[in-house]
């Protein structure tokens with residue numbers, strides 16, 4: 001639900017920080033709410049926008065040689081590394097004039113180990129070229145060229161363990177790698193933790209339609225794509241167009257009170273979330289709309305503007321959630337008026353290091369539906385536990 005205009009935007013990444021702070025007639029919108037994280041959000045928008053451009057360029061000409069398998073078999077692309085290098089480089093660069101310079105810490109998904117091997121050297125070359133092309137095309141950073149070592153160093157700045165104290169940037173350079181490789185949805189997700197709490201978050205969603213992807217969205221004639229969501233504690237959530245061409249708007253979660261009308265979203269990949277369990281939760285709630293299945297934290301962005309009313313995520317046994325998969329997305333939801341919690345109804349705890357420590361599953365919805373959704377989740381989990389192995393609880 002888009003309900004309030006905030007500021008003008010045209011070229012988010014290209015403007016110097018001083019202009020980003022202004023609310024005057026410059027190219028870039030002020031986040032403009034008097035938030036104490038205004039500067040952090042402005043820098044994060046700049047970093048995420050630049051990284052998203054690199055990802056867009058790679059996705060356009062995705063070549064099979066640009067993917068390689070990680071030890072855990074998930075696909076990793078040149079863009080994953082390039083995105084992390086760029087975000088890290090922008091944050092570090094801005095932090096040099098920032099009071100937090102000495103405490104710079106980033107918890108990020110990738111590390112450079114594979115790139116430091118002989119096999120990784122061609123890929124490192126390509127990443128360095130892409131990073132430099134992206135910086136040059138932006139034009140606002142002056143004549144700067146990163147060496148391969150600079151790129152490796154920037155990537156490895158993401159190795160912080162995080163934890164309960166101090167400030168930590170939390171980055172997923174490409175969330176939804178599978179969607180990215182498939183040519184579908186993905187997000188560049190950057191959050192900021194302060195003493196274990198998420199205080200700011202920016203989600204770049206280059207392929208997300210500006211129009212709703214909810215049950216009624218198909219009627220829109222607006223087929224343009226590319227959204228960026230920005231949130232900080234106490235300041236709400238705004239949606240910007242990725243190219244900055246339209247006015248940034250404040251967004252709010254849906255205020256649907258009857259779960260019968262509440263569309264829900266979930267992972268596209270069945271391997272990431274138990275779709276028989278979520279189907280049963282939907283059945284208990286009386287939801288009739290089919291699930292909206294998309295990759296990445298784009299789900300959080302879409303929900304923050306009301307496309308879906310519920311987000312359900314129930315990984316298969318043994319999976320441990322990482323903080324970068326939810327930090328930015330969770331504040332985008334909570335600042336848009338929603339709630340994010342686990343199957344016990346507890347808020348997510350980002351203070352435990354690189355992993356989330358939670359009671360099975362992640363759920364988001366509005367405050368009207370929290371109790372009903374939580375009750376349905378707990379019922380469905382109990383039913384699932386009573387079902388003999390091999391049978392689906394949704395058939396009960």
Ligand SMILES: Nc1ncnc2c1ncn2[C@@H]1O[C@H](COP(=O)(O)O)[C@@H](OP(=O)(O)O)[C@H]1O
Nearest residue numbers: 174175176177178267271272295296315319325
């Ligand atoms: N077996 C599994 N169960 C749950 N989540 C998984 C998973 N394997 C990978 N993931 C996580 O799911 C994320 C994508 O979320 P979604 O399913 O919402 O698109 C992945 O992010 P990356 O693509 O950044 O690795 C990864 O962290």
Ligand SMILES: [Mg+2]
Nearest residue numbers: 172175176325
């Ligand atoms: Mg991820």
